[in-house]
Amino acid sequence: MGKRILLVEDEKNIILGVRTCLDAVGYEVEIAENGELAMEALQRSHPDLILLDLMLPKVNGFEVLESLKSDPETETIPVVVLTAKAEEEDRQRAMGLGADAYMTKPFKPQELWDLLKNYLPDDDKEQ
Amino acid sequence: MTDWNGLALQHISDALFITDRAHNIVWLNPLAEEIFGINAGEGRGRPVTEITGIEQLTPLLEELHEQGTPSEPSFEKVETVIRFSGRRYFFKVAVAPVSREGVSIGALVQLTDITRFYEMEKFKGDYISIISHEFRTPLTSVVLGVEMLRQGLLGELNERGEEVFDAIGDDCHRLTKLVDNLLELSRIESGTIYIQAEPVDAAELVREAIRPLKIQAEKKGISLLTEVPEALPLVAADFNKTVWVLTNLVGNALRYTEAGGTITVRIRVGTWRLYFSVQDSGCGIPPEYRDQIFEKFIQVRGPARRKGGAGLGLAIAKEIVTAHGGEIWVESEVGVGSTFTFSFPLFRREEIMG
Numbered sequence: 001m002g003k004r005i006l007l008v009e010d011e012k013n014i015i016l017g018v019r020t021c022l023d024a025v026g027y028e029v030e031i032a033e034n035g036e037l038a039m040e041a042l043q044r045s046h047p048d049l050i051l052l053d054l055m056l057p058k059v060n061g062f063e064v065l066e067s068l069k070s071d072p073e074t075e076t077i078p079v080v081v082l083t084a085k086a087e088e089e090d091r092q093r094a095m096g097l098g099a100d101a102y103m104t105k106p107f108k109p110q111e112l113w114d115l116l117k118n119y120l121p122d123d124d125k126e127q
Numbered sequence: 128m129t130d131w132n133g134l135a136l137q138h139i140s141d142a143l144f145i146t147d148r149a150h151n152i153v154w155l156n157p158l159a160e161e162i163f164g165i166n167a168g169e170g171r172g173r174p175v176t177e178i179t180g181i182e183q184l185t186p187l188l189e190e191l192h193e194q195g196t197p198s199e200p201s202f203e204k205v206e207t208v209i210r211f212s213g214r215r216y217f218f219k220v221a222v223a224p225v226s227r228e229g230v231s232i233g234a235l236v237q238l239t240d241i242t243r244f245y246e247m248e249k250f251k252g253d254y255i256s257i258i259s260h261e262f263r264t265p266l267t268s269v270v271l272g273v274e275m276l277r278q279g280l281l282g283e284l285n286e287r288g289e290e291v292f293d294a295i296g297d298d299c300h301r302l303t304k305l306v307d308n309l310l311e312l313s314r315i316e317s318g319t320i321y322i323q324a325e326p327v328d329a330a331e332l333v334r335e336a337i338r339p340l341k342i343q344a345e346k347k348g349i350s351l352l353t354e355v356p357e358a359l360p361l362v363a364a365d366f367n368k369t370v371w372v373l374t375n376l377v378g379n380a381l382r383y384t385e386a387g388g389t390i391t392v393r394i395r396v397g398t399w400r401l402y403f404s405v406q407d408s409g410c411g412i413p414p415e416y417r418d419q420i421f422e423k424f425i426q427v428r429g430p431a432r433r434k435g436g437a438g439l440g441l442a443i444a445k446e447i448v449t450a451h452g453g454e455i456w457v458e459s460e461v462g463v464g465s466t467f468t469f470s471f472p473l474f475r476r477e478e479i480m481g
Contacts, residue, residue: 017271
């Protein structure tokens, strides 16, 4: 049974890249292109992990992170922040809001796969 | 008879103080009065650090009185908030000894207002930060795509295809490093990153810097040695940034040294400073590069093609070392090798005075 990942990201090319490398190792991927759509997706069902971009249209990533981690329904879902923001303050802010991991763009598929294995340990697909 | 000296001091655009050996003000010029909101009468006898709010003056003046000359560099930039006006200023500070009939009586403190310049630098820094972010976004899908192609996840590659994607992958790595380094350099240059200096064990710094590079050295067949004296005094340093400098120097040494060569990291204790040096038995640096090597984007072209590096490592290293109040330099001979040395102030002078 494949693990389900919700990718919250608005850049089309990055969506394609990330989805393709997650597909390649057997994860099921759902896409939400902004914070609102992410919250809607979460109403429908809970993924096993959320990949969250910080620069989102309308509601920004930090706010989404905050709502995720302050809601008892969703706070246990691991959130990995994927972002082009490389400043130390951003990392600290995200970790402070409860992010489980912080990965700066760009990154290689292997780096993402290795990181995900920490949070989705029962995955038995070949990598 | 016109008092030209007096006129000059009235109109000079730096704030000037003369302090006695206890660092109390004995004289200040009109601009100092104006900026710090105090008249000469009120200022006399008061500690200069109290009137200016520049705490760094104390260690600077101490060193001046002990050594007779100020060490290079003086603090390039100090920040202070003026009490009476609440305005924030950035000054460049210079101190010089003052003596009368051969006896040292105090110091001249010269403050140059660089507030506007600093604010421009900060703006430039913010601008670079935005640009760096803009580069990272498209690089993301490029790196992901190239790696997947290289790994054959999107269809099999022929031999030429593998070669081409290896090359692209390398250049993507270079681009990423460049973006990372530019951001770091701009932060340091604009002062938005402060050096958090604390008492640090220098031997620990060396251990931490060498650790990730040991495997690389082994693979390349290069001996990576250390010469660290026992019982080292503590050094005033920002741990992470200093480890970065050492890692950068050793990384460079690895790049420019052939198999069978040796790289030695040494610590030497001086009177006022600790000296770190990285010596390699590599190809050496041609004389024409030696002056520029700490500038941005300079990379020495070796006899063989050298991978990696964006030409910013030494520029950043220099910024970090300078911000600590230290110096960095290189001695080198083509065909023999190079030694990069940098100095840091010791944490407590009492430790060496016994």
